[in-house]
Each structure stands twice: as structure tokens, then as C-alpha cells.
Amino acid sequence: MAHRIAQWSVGNIGRKAIAAVRDDAGLELVACYNRPGEKTGRDVGELAGIGPIGLPVVSTIEEILAAKPDLVLYMPLMWDVDDMVRLLEAGINVISTANFITGYSYGKDEQQRLHEAALRGGVSLYGSGINPGFANIISLLATQVCRNVEQITMLESVDASGYASPGTWKSLGFGGPKDAPGLMEQVRKRSLVFADAVEMMAKALNAPLDDIVFEGDLGVATEDLDLGYMQIAKGTVCGMKLHFIGISKGKRIIDVGSMARLGQHMEPDWRPLHGYQIDIKGTPGVHCVVEAVDNRTTDKDFYTAMPAVNAIRTVIEAKPGLVTAGELPLICAAGRTG
Secondary structure, eight states: OOEEEEEEOOSHHHHHHHHHHHHOTTEEEEEEEOOSSTTTTSBHHHHHTSOOOSOBOBOOHHHHHHTOOSEEEEOOSSOOHHHHHHHHHTTOEEEEOSSOSSSGGGOHHHHHHHHHHHHHHTOEEEEOOIIIIIHHHHHHHGGGGOSEEEEEEEEEEEEOTTOOOHHHHHHTTTTSBTTOTTHHHHHHHHTTHHHHHHHHHHHHTTOOOSEEEEEEEEEEESSOEEOSSOEEOTTBEEEEEEEEEEEETTEEEEEEEEEEEOSSOEESOOOOOSEEEEEEEEESOEEEEEOOOOSSOOOTHHHHHHHHHTTHHHHHTSOSEEEOGGGSOOOOOTTOOO
16 A cells, blocks of 8 residues: 655645655655645645646645645744644654754754654654755765774755745845844854754764854855845855864764855855765775766755655654654665666
């Protein structure tokens, strides 16, 4: 029997997840939620760009619960722990890409609340995505050749000019003054999911952490930038570089970093790698660069959606509670060859 899947949110990433679920004969899309608005009642397939499938978008959690899915792909821009708890307590597995890997960024109380809800429901909760998510798992896999590991450094480095989400960029201070009061703390809080990744990696390595610290810097535009979806004035923020660093026994053992820039005129002129650079200091050391390349499309939203969709079967079979990549079997694109 096919696993019954519900989609939560029909945004950029949600649309790609819907298409991928429909492509898989072992999965059945039974419901789709989006917050009340113009998408309510519209055909899910039309919104996802795959043609009508006879399934309307619903706007209440009760309608999702009534569909009795085995698993919800939870992909809103802003999460609601109350909704996640209701899904888990109802016996529905959840895979989230909504700033979630371990729940560390939600706060310890909410993290524990979600774990206990999953235990009560007898289901699993898993966080995924491209980064954090896939990139951190690749970093862990690279340690397989190591006799000892002193430090793992992973840096995401991209020119994100094509990511047309002004709300996202403005929430990180892009387009505003670099010296705005409290800006770096705002960036830290908005990026805390990277601390989730540090926690997940440390747990997989059996390396208890003393602390997770944040370091960050901002780049400013050296010319006025017109990105089409957003204008950035000369002298305002157009790039950021941040690091969340796991400290164990007084040493920096895990460094999860991200550099993103908008436009071609910035100081400092951080040059993007357009991928993920992983460096392991140990015996032996490891250096690798990972880039997702698709000759048929430049749509990067698939890269976030697919680690979640490909994890569906593994998460349904996992132990109840909050689970992380280090506790699960290998997740790959099973059934998607050819």
C-alpha cells in the first residue's frame, strides 16, 4: 500500500515536494494545507504546475487530520509549534524544512515538547533540507575515512541574487544600514537553525558540546543594486557571512558557516563557491566541494524539497520521537533511478 502523504504549505519548496510525491508510485498525496487565502480551494496540482489532480487546498488543520495521512511534509515559511504538536499527537509523522533539524533553535522547552508529542503519538519528527540538512550529512559521511577528527568546517557559499524573496532578505537586514542597532543579534536569531545542525553533527560524532557560539560579518554594496524584486542602495547590506561553532572540551570542533551575497558589487568582495566546502582536520584530513548541478533546470527549490521527500519511508519506519540523521539508516533517492 502507498504511504498517505499530506503537504503543509504550497510555497516554492512545497510545490516541488508535491510534484515529487506525485511522481512516486509508493506515495499518495491525500491532503494539502495552506494558510487561509487565495489558494484555498484551488487545485493542488495546478498550483504545483503539474496539472489538475482533483485535490483542493484546505485551510484548517482539522481537514488535514481528517485525511489521516501517515506523514506530513511540513514546509511553511513560519512554523507553529502548536500545529506540529497536534499533528504528532494525532499519530502523524512529520518531516519539517521550516528552520528545523533538532529544534534547538526553537528553544529547549519547545524542543522537548515536540519530542514528547511524538512519543505520545507513537510517530517520528525529522528535520531536513539542503542546508542545514543534506550538506551537514555529507560532512558527517566524509569522516568515515578518519581515524580521528579534530575539527569539521563546512561553508555554504553562494551568490543568492536569483532567490527572489525580499521578505527573507529584509528580515536579515539586507538593504538596511550595516550599523543598525541590534542587527547582528537579529541575524543570529534568524539563522539559529544552523545551531541545530551543529547540535545534530555533534550528537552523531558522540562529542558532547559545552556551547555553541556565533560569529558573523556583513558586506555592503559599493553601488546601487537593482535585483528586479528588490533594490539595495549603495552603502547598505547586501551580503552576510556567519558561523555557528560547536565547542567541546574547550575546542572548536564543528564550524557550520554560510556566506550569501546579492549582486556583484560588495565590500568585502567574498567570492562564492556556489556550493558547499567541507574541510576535516584529522587523520587523515579531508577536503571536498559539493555542488548540486542540474542541466535541465536552475530551480534550486528542488534541492531543499528532495532531502525531505526522499526521507519519507525512513522516517515512517523510525523509532518514535525526535530523530536526527545520525540515528537513521542511509537516506538516498531510492526508487528514483532511470
